[in-house]
Amino acid sequence: MAVYDLSYQTYTGPRRGPVHRWLAIARFAWVEMLSRRVFAILFTLAWLQFIVRLALIYVLNTPLLKSMGFEALIGPLNEAISIDAAFFKSMIDWQLPFCFMFVFILGAGAISRDLAHNAIILYIVKPIGRYEYLLGKFATLFLLLLALSWLQTMALYFAQVLLAPETSAWRTEFWSQYFWLIFPITLYSVLLSASLSLLVLAFSSTARSGRYAGIAFLIYLIGAHTVIALLAELIGAIGPIQAHDWFGLSPLAIGYALGDWLFSQQAEVRPAAAWFGLALHWLVAGAILKWRLDGAARQGN
Amino acid sequence: MTDNGAPTLPTVRMNGVSRWYGEVLGINKISVDIQPGITGLVGPNGSGKSTLMNLICGLIRPGQGHLLVLGQDPWNNPALHRQIGYCPQGDRFYENFSGLQFVRAMLEMHGHGVDWAARAAAEALARVGMVEAANRRLRGYSKGMRQRIKIALALAHQPALLVLDEPFDGLDPIGRREMIQLFAEYGQEGRTVLVASHILHEIEQMTERILVMSNGYVLAEGGIREVRDQMRRHPFRVLLRCDQPRRLAALLLAEPDVLGAEIEDERTMTLVTNDPDSFYLRLNQMVVDEGIDLDLVTLADENVSSIFKYLAGKEHH
Numbered sequence: 001m002a003v004y005d006l007s008y009q010t011y012t013g014p015r016r017g018p019v020h021r022w023l024a025i026a027r028f029a030w031v032e033m034l035s036r037r038v039f040a041i042l043f044t045l046a047w048l049q050f051i052v053r054l055a056l057i058y059v060l061n062t063p064l065l066k067s068m069g070f071e072a073l074i075g076p077l078n079e080a081i082s083i084d085a086a087f088f089k090s091m092i093d094w095q096l097p098f099c100f101m102f103v104f105i106l107g108a109g110a111i112s113r114d115l116a117h118n119a120i121i122l123y124i125v126k127p128i129g130r131y132e133y134l135l136g137k138f139a140t141l142f143l144l145l146l147a148l149s150w151l152q153t154m155a156l157y158f159a160q161v162l163l164a165p166e167t168s169a170w171r172t173e174f175w176s177q178y179f180w181l182i183f184p185i186t187l188y189s190v191l192l193s194a195s196l197s198l199l200v201l202a203f204s205s206t207a208r209s210g211r212y213a214g215i216a217f218l219i220y221l222i223g224a225h226t227v228i229a230l231l232a233e234l235i236g237a238i239g240p241i242q243a244h245d246w247f248g249l250s251p252l253a254i255g256y257a258l259g260d261w262l263f264s265q266q267a268e269v270r271p272a273a274a275w276f277g278l279a280l281h282w283l284v285a286g287a288i289l290k291w292r293l294d295g296a297a298r299q300g301n
Numbered sequence: 302m303t304d305n306g307a308p309t310l311p312t313v314r315m316n317g318v319s320r321w322y323g324e325v326l327g328i329n330k331i332s333v334d335i336q337p338g339i340t341g342l343v344g345p346n347g348s349g350k351s352t353l354m355n356l357i358c359g360l361i362r363p364g365q366g367h368l369l370v371l372g373q374d375p376w377n378n379p380a381l382h383r384q385i386g387y388c389p390q391g392d393r394f395y396e397n398f399s400g401l402q403f404v405r406a407m408l409e410m411h412g413h414g415v416d417w418a419a420r421a422a423a424e425a426l427a428r429v430g431m432v433e434a435a436n437r438r439l440r441g442y443s444k445g446m447r448q449r450i451k452i453a454l455a456l457a458h459q460p461a462l463l464v465l466d467e468p469f470d471g472l473d474p475i476g477r478r479e480m481i482q483l484f485a486e487y488g489q490e491g492r493t494v495l496v497a498s499h500i501l502h503e504i505e506q507m508t509e510r511i512l513v514m515s516n517g518y519v520l521a522e523g524g525i526r527e528v529r530d531q532m533r534r535h536p537f538r539v540l541l542r543c544d545q546p547r548r549l550a551a552l553l554l555a556e557p558d559v560l561g562a563e564i565e566d567e568r569t570m571t572l573v574t575n576d577p578d579s580f581y582l583r584l585n586q587m588v589v590d591e592g593i594d595l596d597l598v599t600l601a602d603e604n605v606s607s608i609f610k611y612l613a614g615k616e617h618h
Binding site: 025035036121124125129 | 355358359360377379380382383385387389390391394395397398402406407409410411412413414417454458459
């Protein structure tokens with residue numbers, strides 16, 4: 001009979017909670033992302049719009065132009081640029097190309113790469129369940145997209161609040177006219193970031209190549225919109241469904257429609273149709289992810 | 302036995318465990334106990350070794366039967382995973398990370414704090430002889446270095462059960478010897494080490510206890526000598542990759558147990574031997590003495606399969 005010295009000790013010290021564990025997945029994915037030059041450059045570029053808009057806010061709210069002798073520019077600038085709901089919505093909208101780039105480059109391979117190299121097991125043999133693994137992957141994209149949309153837009157919002165002159169509407173009518181903007185900025189950013197992250201992860205989980213997953217996602221975004229445009233043209237209104245409601249099924253149209261609704265702007269697609277489309281997309285993406293992760297378990301991946 | 306004389310539970314207890322992938326058999330009605338110390342899991346590709354290890358690690362669920370690991374059901378049991386260290390076969394993960402960063406990242410996923418993870422990662426890398434290359438990126442690692450990193454990853458959190466899937470793949474003879482020594486120390490400490498390999502003589506250097514698998518069944522369980530003796534009568538084909546295959550072939554053909562040699566290309570050759578144990582021992586000595594740079598030593602796959610078919614045939618007969 002074997003005799004062992006039983007000298008080994010398993011770790012019994014303190015451990016951090018589950019959030020720390022799955023956030024570690026996101027944290028190290030960002031570290032790896034920023035270690036690649038192309039991502040680092042892209043990430044830096046994604047702050048350009050913020051810097052330009054911040055400069056505009058500064059110029060419009062301070063006597064800088066006057067002191068530099070460009071008084072003639074103040075009037076046209078104030079006419080052309082108004083710091084209001086549309087300004088903040090367009091900030092988020094113009095950040096979308098960068099969000100899409102990160103979604104394609106970082107998100108498309110997030111799960112597919114693990115499936116291709118059977119690396120998913122490395123996570124699952126840690127004290128991390130399948131759904132915590134998914135949360136970690138989701139958090140990687142979601143928090144990054146929030147940084148590019150919500151964080152930057154909120155920073156602009158607070159810059160405007162701080163820099164607005166005492167006599168401006170931003171100070172005198174802040175609570176009645178501008179305070180509410182915090183909510184659409186937050187909701188719009190969260191909905192876009194969460195939806196893009198969830199959808200691209202669903203596509204990523206269906207392929208073993210990030211490139212194919214990214215292309216499929218792009219084809220879906222554009223293809224679905226094109227098909228739905230044709231459908232709306234051919235079928236038109238049926239009973240309570242208006243012709244434009246069909247666009248509630250297009251992921252691109254859903255985002256813009258909800259943005260318009262949240263920022264109290266005129267939207268062609270009715271909010272109910274857009275919310276229905278959003279819920280449908282989330283449900284289908286969630287079902288695909290569950291099926292794929294359970295499938296990976298069934299196959300021993 | 303515990304202090305009061307009550308029998309202790311084996312680390313792994315499988316009772317009639319089966320696992321099918323659709324209509325394909327993974328493993329069938331396996332009932333085994335795996336005790337502390339080292340157990341070798343031997344079998345050709347597709348024999349069910351990985352399925353068995355995936356079941357033990359809680360990666361998949363048994364279709365039938367009961368499985369307990371450290372007294373608990375491993376399926377969907379994150380707390381148990383703190384006690385298990387797993388070295389899988391795949392090795393492409395965070396390619397831009399250094400070895401040290403990678404092991405540390407994985408330790409933080411265990412819930413360890415940053416400082417403890419950094420210290421434990423450095424210690425684990427030292428144990429597998431990767432201190433000098435610790436800060437180089439994974440993408441620049443050789444196959445052997447990647448293998449060492451995976452082993453470091455498996456043991457860094459001080460698990461009670463170490464599950465190693467082909468841990469010697471890609472390691473040079475010196476690396477193999479070092480890892481064998483390391484696992485032997487782990488086994489001596491009373492931990493449970495389950496090592497899957499298709500090279501019997503490597504398993505034999507660590508333990509006397511083996512599980513031989515073929516086609517999803519356990520063919521043999523227990524002493525290694527009997528199985529090895531049967532295999533010794535069957536010629537082995539060994540694939541070697543080195544910088545001087547012709548010279549090495551000429552040297553090896555002078556040995557009585559080498560039956561033939563075939564040069565595949567400028568770096569690869571296949572040898573046939575009827576005594577792998579002495580062959581491997583002499584090969585290790587020879588490459589050191591002659592200064593030959595040996596990248597790979599592995600049994601040619603189809604031959605291993607044929608050996609196990611041969612064993613399986615005898616068993617069924």
